[in-house]
Amino acid sequence: MEKEKLLVIIGPTAVGKTRLSVELAHRFNGEIISGDSMQIYKGLDIGTAKITSEEMMGIPHHLIDIKNPGESFNAAEFQSLASSLIADIAGRGKLPIIAGGTGLYIQSVLYGYQFPETPSDEKYRCSLEQKAEKEGPEAVYELLKEIDPASAGRIPYQNTRRIIRALEIYHCTGKTMSEQMEDQPRELKYDASIIGLDMDRDMLYQRINDRVDMMMDLGLLDEVSALYQADLRDCQSIQAIGYKELYAYLDGKSSFEDAVESLKQNSRRYAKRQLTWFRNKLDVTWFEMGTPVSFEKKVEEISAFIAGKLKIKANR
Incomplete structure (x- = not known):
């Protein structure tokens, strides 16, 4: 075709x-x-x-x-x-x-x-939101840099919502967003x-x-x-x-x-x-x-x- x-x-x-x-x-x-x-x-x-x-x-x-x-x-x-x-x-x-x-x-x-449906974990997400609120957006950004440096290089550190979502995806699936993109x-x-x-x-x-x-x-x-x-x-x-x-x-x-x-x-x-x-x-x-x-x-x-x-x- x-x-x-x-x-x-x-x-x-x-x-x-x-x-x-x-x-x-x-x-x-x-x-x-x-x-x-x-x-x-x-x-x-x-x-x-x-x-x-x-x-x-x-x-x-x-x-x-x-x-x-x-x-x-x-x-x-x-x-x-x-x-x-x-x-x-x-x-x-x-x-x-x-x-x-x-x-x-x-x-x-x-x-x-x-884009398959990705599971979510509200309790885990809330804990990250609280961490960002108390310690600043840099705190959750550093977590993402450790787990998925490729995504961290793409997402601005101030964009807490996207950073937390990337962390949640890894937490729920065991695969980073970057790895999922590679597939x-x-x-x-x-x-x-x-x-x-x-x-x-x-x-x-x-x-x-x-x-x-x-x-x-x-x-x-x-x-x-x-x-x-x-x-x-x-x-x-x-x-x-x-x-x-x-x-x-x-x-x-x-x-x-x-x-x-x-x-x-x-x-x-x-x-x-x-x-x-x-x-x-x-x-x-x-x-x-x-x-x-x-x-x-x-x-x-x-x-x-x-x-x-x-x-x-x-x-x-």
């Missing part, structure tokens, strides 16, 4: 995936599936750099604003929804395009990962072209800093304050970069200046982790952005590569 064609656009935060994906969708008659784990949440707009209706330029976008901020979401759910969307988009004669930076989510779709399929499920966008590090970090400043000007503090006043606290959405830092300010644990600087620093660190993940886990063709070559010429270069890789024609 012939595999469905799929274009994937990955890269670190602030590198320009959104703009490029819209341009390529116009050229290849495509529809875009967001590969961002936080843009699924309603109300998390500024902090996740969510695309606006104007920026979509008429291109259909999927898996954006499908969850309330208090709801959970995981790679298994993303994989199921994205796979169905790919089949639907391809079935209508269009090119499915996944654009985003959440590595495991995208990898799970590309390889058709299977997953290794053959691409799709006829895929995986495009990676990179940029000079200093330039990328400056773009990240500028983006954070722009987010603050656009009203990120008001956006976070609305979630804070709604008493949203122990939930996945608030673990997003841009929200947890400003929660610390609203809790009186940090000055405003320190919270913004922490947001910038965590964003830069996240960009570095994204690049490490994509380089180690996926067969990516990389393109350098932000060079003296104009964006239009870069689009021409990338379009020519995609057309050859997927054997499709671009609209001019």
Whole structure:
């Protein structure tokens, strides 16, 4: 059976995936599936750099604003929804395009990962939550580093929820999350072209800093304050970069200046982790952005590569 064609656009935060994906969708008659784990949440707009209706330029976008901020979401759910969307988009004669930076989510779709039900242990989980509360998130992070250093290298130490879940999986199954990932399929499920966008590090970090400043000007503090006043606290959405830092300010644990600087620093660190993940886990063709070559010429270069890789024609 012939595999469905799929274009994937990955890269670190602030590198320009959104703009490029819209341009390529116009050229290849495509529809875009967001590969961002936080843009699924309603109300998390500024902090996740969510695309606006104007920026979509008429291109259909999927898996954006499908969850309330208090709801959970995981790679298994993303994989199921994205796979169905790919089949639907391809079935209508269009090119499915996944654009985003959440590595495991995208990898799970590309390889058709299977996610069996993992048992849980509420008593054990509560004990870890209490440990994190009393000793700080570093305490449970150190436990994960001992048991599963690969997962510890992927999960930010502040993301206590994910760290505890990784520890709980090992406690219940005797296998780490990394080991379970190794058991997953290794053959691409799709006829895929995986495009990676990179940029000079200093330039990328400056773009990240500028983006954070722009987010603050656009009203990120008001956006976070609305979630804070709604008493949203122990939930996945608030673990997003841009929200947890400003929660610390609203809790009186940090000055405003320190919270913004922490947001910038965590964003830069996240960009570095994204690049490490994509380089180690996926067969990516990389393109350098932000060079003296104009964006239009870069689009021409990338379009020519995609057309050859997927054997499709671009609209001019």
